């Protein structure tokens with residue numbers, strides 16, 4: 327089992343740098359930076375981390391081929407790979423519909439777009455000139471004019487077709503989920519899993535020596551996940567009360583009270599959509615994920631009330647429980 331941590335670059339660069347060094351010192355394998363235009367630029371942050379860290383893999387998690395042309399993604403990631411001595415991973419997915427619509431971009435044919443982008447990026451990585459004529463992208467005699475060290479391509483996927491595509495053409499898949507049921511469902515969608523294919527649980531994690539404190543800290547993140555979850559996913563987990571969560575969130579955004587959002591989040595929601603609790607509780611959930619076929623767990627927001635302390639706690643109490651075990 328590999329372990330990673332995800333940072334959203336609404337944190338200041340020096341905070342991400344510090345937390346990444348803490349993660350590296352505490353036995354994490356990978357660091358992932360989310361990519362949204364309204365946050366600090368993911369590739370700039372990865373450049374900083376490439377220069378400041380020594381061993382961890384560095385992933386963008388995830389870029390999308392709507393806001394950045396695949397050729398630019400290919401070259402940006404190749405540069406990070408060069409700067410980091412071959413430690414980069416490209417995460418690519420359909421992008422966030424609401425964010426894209428704010429930029430006037432229509433979410434048309436996301437599956438086709440991701441497939442073509444990956445094909446194009448792989449072609450450019452090969453060092454040869456590429457001519458490509460797809461439904462979305464067409465390039466003619468394009469190439470990167472420096473030596474590209476190939477890097478793995480992971481696909482961020484939730485929907486059944488995107489999961490299948492990820493298993494067919496990705497080196498790994500990044501699945502935004504925390505519960506074994508979601509991974510059992512994902513495996514049903516895969517078109518077979520190749521040897522070495524990395525199944526990443528891109529989770530919401532909250533760890534604390536006091537379990538209730540961890541669960542309390544997870545509530546706002548869980549509220550957003552519940553509000554954005556399709557009905558089928560809520561049903562899979564037997565969740566009721568999603569409408570109340572959505573209403574409480576709307577009221578909070580309109581100047582209401584965030585405490586009411588927390589009140590609307592049930593224990594079942596926390597259980598379904600996060601890995602929250604003491605290190606022992608977190609270990610037991612990760613054991614279940616491992617049985618479901620997960621090979622890599624990425625600790626995403628909130629991580630803990632104090633992120634550095636939580637990262638150290640994971641390094642001390644969670645990662646060692648899996649070291650030496652076969653994944």
Ligand code: F42
Pocket residue numbers: 359360361362387388389390419420421422423425434435436437438439482483484485486487488489500501502528
């Ligand atoms: N999004 C970001 O913008 N930034 C991030 O940093 C980020 C991180 C991240 C990490 C892990 C992860 O799993 C997702 C992450 N996301 C992030 C969200 C990601 O960008 C996507 O929004 C999210 O994964 C949801 O997309 P999806 O995988 O469910 O795929 C969508 C497009 C979907 O609807 N898929 C359908 C399916 O079944 O998989 C298929 C749709 C389809 O078939 N479309 C056809 C086509 O050709 O595209 C067209 C159909 C038609 O009628 O035209």
